Amino acid sequence: MCEDRKDKIEQLTQRFRELLEEKFPGKGSTLAQIEELTEEIGQAIEAEIEDSAIGEQGDGKECRGAFCACGRKARYVRNYIKEVVTLHGLRRISRAYYSCRVCSRGFAPLDKQLGLDGGGTTLPVRAKIARIAALAPFERCACELRELCGLDVSAKTVERVAEAVGKAIGEEAAARDAEIISGSVPEPACSPERLYVTVDGVMASVDKGWRECKVGAVYETRAAADGRAEAVHIEHTATFGDAEAIGDKLYALAFRRGVVRAKQTVVLGDGARWIWNQARDNFPGAVEIVDFFHAAEHLAEVANSWHGFGTRKAEGWLRRAKQDLLEGRHARVMRSIVAWRPADAEAKKLKATSLGYFRRNGDRMRYDRFLAEGLHIGSGVAESSCKVLVQARLKQSGMHWSARGAEAMLQLRARWLDEPTVNFAAYAAMPRQLPQN
Numbered sequence: 001m002c003e004d005r006k007d008k009i010e011q012l013t014q015r016f017r018e019l020l021e022e023k024f025p026g027k028g029s030t031l032a033q034i035e036e037l038t039e040e041i042g043q044a045i046e047a048e049i050e051d052s053a054i055g056e057q058g059d060g061k062e063c064r065g066a067f068c069a070c071g072r073k074a075r076y077v078r079n080y081i082k083e084v085v086t087l088h089g090l091r092r093i094s095r096a097y098y099s100c101r102v103c104s105r106g107f108a109p110l111d112k113q114l115g116l117d118g119g120g121t122t123l124p125v126r127a128k129i130a131r132i133a134a135l136a137p138f139e140r141c142a143c144e145l146r147e148l149c150g151l152d153v154s155a156k157t158v159e160r161v162a163e164a165v166g167k168a169i170g171e172e173a174a175a176r177d178a179e180i181i182s183g184s185v186p187e188p189a190c191s192p193e194r195l196y197v198t199v200d201g202v203m204a205s206v207d208k209g210w211r212e213c214k215v216g217a218v219y220e221t222r223a224a225a226d227g228r229a230e231a232v233h234i235e236h237t238a239t240f241g242d243a244e245a246i247g248d249k250l251y252a253l254a255f256r257r258g259v260v261r262a263k264q265t266v267v268l269g270d271g272a273r274w275i276w277n278q279a280r281d282n283f284p285g286a287v288e289i290v291d292f293f294h295a296a297e298h299l300a301e302v303a304n305s306w307h308g309f310g311t312r313k314a315e316g317w318l319r320r321a322k323q324d325l326l327e328g329r330h331a332r333v334m335r336s337i338v339a340w341r342p343a344d345a346e347a348k349k350l351k352a353t354s355l356g357y358f359r360r361n362g363d364r365m366r367y368d369r370f371l372a373e374g375l376h377i378g379s380g381v382a383e384s385s386c387k388v389l390v391q392a393r394l395k396q397s398g399m400h401w402s403a404r405g406a407e408a409m410l411q412l413r414a415r416w417l418d419e420p421t422v423n424f425a426a427y428a429a430m431p432r433q434l435p436q437n
């Protein structure tokens with residue numbers, strides 16, 4: 001062991017001893033006091049170990065000069081301090097900075113050795129930031145990180161890290177999806193009995209306007225206690241892109257879940273035409289079902305417009321119409337709506353669009369048959385996916401996003417949701433910037 005290292009360990013051990021002598025809890029302490037002092041001693045010694053070990057690395061100044069990536073000898077400029085927040089606090093690291101006369105590239109050899117990039121935080125810190133940023137608004141994240149982890153980072157840093165991580169996750173997924181779509185990925189061995197694919201849209205405030213976020217989910221079902229099918233193993237995918245973009249993402253997700261060998265594929269959606277166009281392209285031969293949740297929403301609109309919002313009559317009509325749909329009396333629901341004599345233009349329009357909707361989707365609303373076959377008729381998997389993925393994180397009051405930020409946050413949130421133990425550090429590299437002081 002070299003003398004310097006030996007000395008450092010000796011110094012740290014001495015410091016640890018001092019800390020213990022000064023703070024070790026005395027007899028008669030409460031558990032809370034013991035816990036607090038243990039934490040204090042631990043934190044103090046962690047910071048000193050880290051400082052000492054960083055100091056051990058030197059400043060990266062090369063006595064025979066540093067070489068640029070272009071192969072030429074670079075000129076030493078001066079030492080720059082880089083501030084980095086680690087799990088143990090803020091570290092100020094002095095690094096020798098070189099500049100290449102030939103290609104005018106600047107670099108600090110120590111950055112490469114320490115694995116420093118353009119960010120002011122370490123990868124383990126960013127992993128924590130990304131995890132909490134998937135959950136809460138950026139300002140709130142900064143507060144939680146301080147309270148829960150003792151990490152002092154700004155809301156802006158949280159935002160920057162979250163965006164970088166979400167972007168990296170999205171890029172990785174896009175590359176993987178492209179491979180699947182190109183047909184170069186072997187079929188997975190799994191062959192589910194029934195694979196469900198569902199998709200829905202939800203608006204969010206992006207670039208000073210409203211943009212539709214399309215949210216898809218793939219799942220299987222198991223028999224619940226009441227005998228009905230219940231959704232399990234739900235995985236999500238989402239994008240602010242167009243119908244084709246979500247179609248590709250859903251196909252890739254379903255492919256990984258064994259759609260090629262699935263005995264039956266079921267596509268659930270609301271009445272929007274793009275959904276069924278995408279379904280036919282990507283899942284030919286699939287059973288198409290209008291998510292019962294959406295069909296019921298449409299019925300509720302009619303009930304409220306016809307009989308007055310929330311009135312007993314409206315409730316009664318809605319209950320009967322839902323029952324009719326569930327029991328295969330689609331024609332009776334149609335007749336009932338036909339018989340409605342709306343008073344104003346708005347109601348007339350609703351009548352026309354509702355009739356169109358129920359007529360166009362009649363075959364997708366044979367709920368009696370679907371239920372008899374043990375099929376899941378939706379009941380809001382798509383809706384709750386929108387809520388948990390988009391509403392809960394991107395649509396809180398006063399939230400506005402850039403297109404880039406919204407898409408990145410969506411990818412971060414989806415990954416966090418589907419893979420709770422994901423290590424975000426793997427996605428947390430940040431681009432290099434110019435030297436800092």
Ligand SMILES: [Zn+2]
Binds near residue numbers: 069070071103
């Ligand atoms: Zn160079």
